[in-house]
Amino acid sequence: MNTTPQNTPFKQTEIGPIPQDWEVKKLGEVGEFASGTTPRREMNERYFQNGSIFWVKTMDLNDAEIYDTSEKVTEIALKETSSLKVFPKDTVLVAMYGGYNQIGRTGILKISACVNQALTAIQVNKQVLNPLFLINILNYKVNYWKDVATSSRKDPNITSKDVKTFPIPLPPLPEQTAIATALSDADALIGSLEKLIHKKRLLKQATMQHLLTPKEDWEVKKLGEIGECIIGLTYSPNDVKESGRLVLRSSNVQEGVLKYDNNVYVDVKIPEKLIVRKDDILICVRNGSRDLIGKCALIDDNAVGETFGAFMSVFRSLFNRYVFILFQSSIIKKQIDEHLGATINQITNKSLNSFEIPFPPLEEQTRIATILSDMDAELSGLEGKLEKYRQLKQGMMQQLLTGKIRLVG
Template identity: 25%
Template sequence: MKIEAIPAEATRFKETELGPLPEEWRVVRLGDLWKQGILWIKNGFSQGDFNEQGSGVPHLRPFNVNEWGEISLPQIKYVAPPPDNSPYWVYKGDVIFNNTNSEDLVGKVAYFDREGKFVLSNHMTIVRVQDSKVLNGAWLAKWLLHLWYQGFTQTLARRHVNQASISLARLRSIPIPLPPLPEQRAIAYVLRTVQEAKEATDRVIAALRELKKSLMRHLFTYGPVPVDATDRVELKETEIGPLPAHWRVVRLGEVVELRKGTVSPAEVPEARYVGLEHIDSGEIRIRRFGKASDTRSAKAIFHAGDILYGKLRPYLDKAALAEWDGVCSTDILVLISTEAVDRTFAAYLMHTDFVLHHAIATTTGVNHPRTSWKSLSQATIPLPPLSEQREIARILRSVDEHIEAEERKKAALEALFKTLLHHLMMAKIRLPEEFVARFAEATP
C-alpha cells in the first residue's frame, strides 16, 4: 500500500482546545456522544472464581490489552458465563478501556475485533459505538490510544495504593476530534495496516525461533547434515544419548576455562558494564549494556571472545559471546574457550540441554539459586571436530541474523505506527482525498 500524504500546509486550520485542527473537524467529549446515544459505556463485572482450564467463557482483564492497542490472550482466564442478556458481554467492534491499573498502564485501550464470546472484568470499561454513521469504533480506539501514548489519559486517574483508576465520569470528560466519517475510517485502516504488518513480522520471528530450537536439537544430535540425510549418520550410544560415532563426549571444563579477575568500577568508569538484565534468554549476542561508573562493588573482567554465563537462576538460560571488552556482574561466569572448541560453537553449546539441565540440577540456595563453575565444569557435553563445530555455529548464526533482521523490521514498524498515530490524529499529515473517498461506504 502506497499513499502520498497531504502536508499540513495544504489544510485550513482552526484553533481548538486540542490545538490546531482542520476546519471541518469537530471537537466533542465522549460524554456528549454518550448523552446523544451514539456511545454506550459500561464497566465490566467482578468475578472471583477464575480458572485457567477453559471452563466457562474467557474473562478479559488488563493483562489482555497490550501497548499497541491489541487484544492479547496468553494469560486468559475463564469464568462462569453471565446470562445471555447481561451487559458484560463483549462484542466485535467494542472499544476496551483499562479503567484500573498501575499508574503508567491505566488507560490502555484496544479495539476488540475477535470472534467468540468474551466477558469483561471490572477493571475494564466497554465503550460501544451505537451510531456508526457518526463515529467509527476502530478510529475511536486509536484516538484513545494516542491519548495514552501522550500521557493525557493517565492525568485523569486517581491514585490509590499500588494502582490508579479512572471513573466513568472522568472517562466521559475526554475530548475527541471528529473528522468526517470517511476520514475516520481511512485513518483507522492505515493504522491497522501497519499493525498487521507488525503482527506478521511477530509471527515470522516466532516461527524462526521455533526453527532455531529444532535446529539446535538436530545439529547437536546428528551434526551439520540435512534433515533428510540423518539415516546416513552413523550413531553411537553415549551417556548423554545418541551421537555421531566420530564425536567425543567430554566435560565442559575440558574445553572451556574460567577467567578470573575483578576490578573496582571506579578504576574503569567508562568501561561497558553487562548485568544479567542485559543478556537475553537463549541468545548469544549482547544488545544492551550500561556503564561501570553507574555500578558499585567489584566487577568481573571480560574480553572480546569470552563467553558470559549467568550462574544466578540458570534456568533463565542466559549465555552470550562478548564482542568487546568490559566488566560484568559477579553473578556472571566469564569463560574462555580453549583451542579444542570454536568460541561461537561454545556459546551456542551453553544453551543446549546438556548444559542447561546440569546447571539447574546443581543450583544451591532458595531465594537466589546459583550454580558454580566447580559444578558447571562437570557438565557432560558432545564435542564434534572443529570443522563441524564451525559449520554448526555458522548455521545457527545465520538463523540468528535472520531473526535480528526481522526484529529490526518490527522496531521500524512500531516506530512508524507511533509516528503515524500522532500525525494522523492531529492532522499534521492528511490522507489524500481520493483515498479517503474510498471509505465513503462502511466497507471500502
C-alpha cells in the same frame, strides 16, 4: 489521498492545535460505558470448565483486534452472575488497573465477549466515531494515563470517570475511516512479520534440537574441562563515572545479544583477566529474578576491552561459538534450574564448571555453529525490519492523528 499540511488552517484546543474542521469531545460524549466481573472462582466446574463464551482479562488485551481469549465462561455463569454481560463486536476495551505497565492497554472485540472488572467496555456511537480510529487514538496517547492515575489501590489505577473524560480529536467520519484503514494496513504488515519471526524461531529451536542430538563419535565433557569461568568486577559507587571502562551488566544482555542502552562506566584499575575478549560468553549468574539467571550473550567487537560486573560471569574457551549454542538450549538451561539456590537466585562458578555438555569433534562444532549463526543472522535481519516498520507506524500515527497530514478522498 493528499498531503496538505501547509494549506490546512489549525485552531488551538485543550489537546493542542488541530485542523479547523476537527472537533474535540470527551469520550463519554460519544460512547456508552460499562464494566464486567469475574465469576466466582470456587465455582470453577460450573462457571469456567468447558466454557463457550469468550471472557476478556487484562492479559488478553493486545492493543489491537481480539479474536480469542485465554479463558471462557459457561452459559450458567452468565445466568447466575448478574453483573456479567456479553458485549458485541467492535466494543473497545481499556484496562483500568494493574500498574503503569497495564493501565491504558486496549483491545477491540472482533468477537462477542464478556469482560472482567479491570476493564472498561466502550460501545461508541458509530455515527460520530469509528471504533478503530478510537483505539488508535488511545494507543497513541497511552502515556496520558500516567498523569491521571491514582494509587488508592496497591498499584496505580484509573477509573471509568477518567476514561469518560479522555479528550479525543474528531475528524470528519470519512477521514477517521481513512486513517483507521491506513493504520490497520500498517498493523497487518507488522503482524505478518511477527508471525514470520515466530515461525523462524520455532524452526531454529527444532534445528538446534536435531543438531545437538549426540552421535557415536561425540564425548561428554564438563565446562570446566574445556574452559574457564571468571566472576565479574566488584566496584563501589564512588568508582562510577560518566566515562571510563564500560561495566557489562544483566541489562546489557537482551534476547541473546549485547545492547548498550543502559550503561555504567567505572574509572578503576581492571585486572587483565576481567577485560573481556571477542567471543567470551557473558552470563548472568545473580539476579533478583530467577528467570534471568543464565541469560547470556557473546562478546562482540563493540565490547572487546571492556569489563563486567560481579553479578555476571564470563566463560572463556576455544570452543565458545559452539558452547554459546548450548547456553541457548535446554541442555544447559535444565542444569541451571537444578543448581539454582533455594533462597538466593544465583549459580556459582563451581556449578557452571560442573555442567555436562555433548562435545562433538571440532569440525562438527563448526558446522553446527555456522548453521545456527546463519539462522540467527536471518532472524536479526527480520527483527531489524520489524523495528523499522514499528517506527514507521509510530510516525504515521503522529502525523495522521494530529492532522498534520490529511487523508482526503
